[in-house]
Amino acid sequence: MSARLKAPLGALTLDNPFVNASGTYGYAVEYADFVDVARLGGVSVKGISLEPRPGNAPPRTAETAAGMLNSIGLANIGIEAFVRDTMPRLRELGVTVIANTFATSIEDFVELAKRFDDVEGIAALELNISCPNVHAGGMHFGVSGEAAGEVTSAVREVTSLPLMVKLSPEAGDICEVARAVEAAGADVITMINTIRGMVIDVDRRRPMLGQKMGGMSGPALKPLAVRMLYEVYQQVSIPIIGMGGIGSLRDSLEFFMAGAAAVQVGTANYAEPGISLRLADELDAWLAERDLALTDIIGVAQD
Numbered sequence: 001m002s003a004r005l006k007a008p009l010g011a012l013t014l015d016n017p018f019v020n021a022s023g024t025y026g027y028a029v030e031y032a033d034f035v036d037v038a039r040l041g042g043v044s045v046k047g048i049s050l051e052p053r054p055g056n057a058p059p060r061t062a063e064t065a066a067g068m069l070n071s072i073g074l075a076n077i078g079i080e081a082f083v084r085d086t087m088p089r090l091r092e093l094g095v096t097v098i099a100n101t102f103a104t105s106i107e108d109f110v111e112l113a114k115r116f117d118d119v120e121g122i123a124a125l126e127l128n129i130s131c132p133n134v135h136a137g138g139m140h141f142g143v144s145g146e147a148a149g150e151v152t153s154a155v156r157e158v159t160s161l162p163l164m165v166k167l168s169p170e171a172g173d174i175c176e177v178a179r180a181v182e183a184a185g186a187d188v189i190t191m192i193n194t195i196r197g198m199v200i201d202v203d204r205r206r207p208m209l210g211q212k213m214g215g216m217s218g219p220a221l222k223p224l225a226v227r228m229l230y231e232v233y234q235q236v237s238i239p240i241i242g243m244g245g246i247g248s249l250r251d252s253l254e255f256f257m258a259g260a261a262a263v264q265v266g267t268a269n270y271a272e273p274g275i276s277l278r279l280a281d282e283l284d285a286w287l288a289e290r291d292l293a294l295t296d297i298i299g300v301a302q303d
């Protein structure tokens with residue numbers, strides 16, 4: 001990847017600004033046979049908890065006109081199996097790994113951070129304080145500045161990894177949450193997670209998903225995500241990674257121009273697992289034509 005694509009995020013610099021979003025790319029090893037996963041800017045792995053989780057009852061996904069709903073419920077193999085079985089393979093493949101973690105208590109977020117701190121080959125820790133798909137906890141940390149600040153500072157105390165905190169569009173005031181996590185020591189803000197939606201199966205006269213509601217992702221989310229990022233950029237000085245509905249170069253340019261230092265690509269991976277590499281090449285050509293570097297366009301749509 002060319003130098004013009006470098007994406008500085010404080011202590012961490014990504015080779016290119018396209019990271020695959022948590023929950024939409026498994027643990028990345030699943031794609032290694034047909035995508036050069038080492039060339040990705042990074043992969044935020046499926047949210048990892050202390051214990052393995054089976055996830056929610058099916059059906060867990062539903063298609064919508066401009067994206068999808070999911071209520072996976074954070075099914076994952078748990079930190080022990082991830083560190084023992086998956087990390088060696090990810091190191092071998094040379095993947096830039098962002099460890100996305102999920103817990104329902106501050107103590108468990110702290111325990112996860114402590115255990116990841118010693119693991120070789122983790123580029124950053126991403127706290128998912130914004131998952132709408134579990135009954136107990138998760139999102140409640142992400143909807144109030146006070147709770148988000150508390151969990152961030154507790155984790156900050158025990159980790160030396162670059163700390164990313166993922167915000168929820170369901171926060172009453174996302175700027176307040178962003179300011180709180182910055183003040184509590186986050187290095188990077190990632191935004192946004194999904195927002196709850198519902199699809200009704202009219203034949204059964206019941207909600208389609210087993211959990212009734214699911215997190216909405218894909219193209220429908222993009223204008224909301226860009227607006228929120230544009231606003232948060234004005235209120236914090238740490239870098240922001242933007243996401244929500246990115247499926248083309250122009251989509252990603254909107255996020256960069258609103259102020260994103262890098263982006264994550266989620267739902268679009270289902271249709272095209274190599275999309276992030278294609279977008280990185282397209283961005284490279286777009287920047288070269290204009291004799292620009294990525295850092296020259298970040299936030300240029302701001303007043």
Ligand SMILES: Cc1cc2nc3c(=O)[nH]c(=O)nc-3n(C[C@H](O)[C@H](O)[C@H](O)COP(=O)(O)O)c2cc1C
Nearest residue numbers: 021022023047070128192193217218244245266267
């Ligand atoms: C099936 C699915 C599973 C997801 N699981 C997680 C997760 O485990 N942790 C997390 O932080 N976000 C999770 N997300 C949210 C995505 O990382 C991302 O924030 C969201 O989908 C918006 O981006 P997109 O519109 O490009 O998909 C999940 C999304 C989908 C579609």
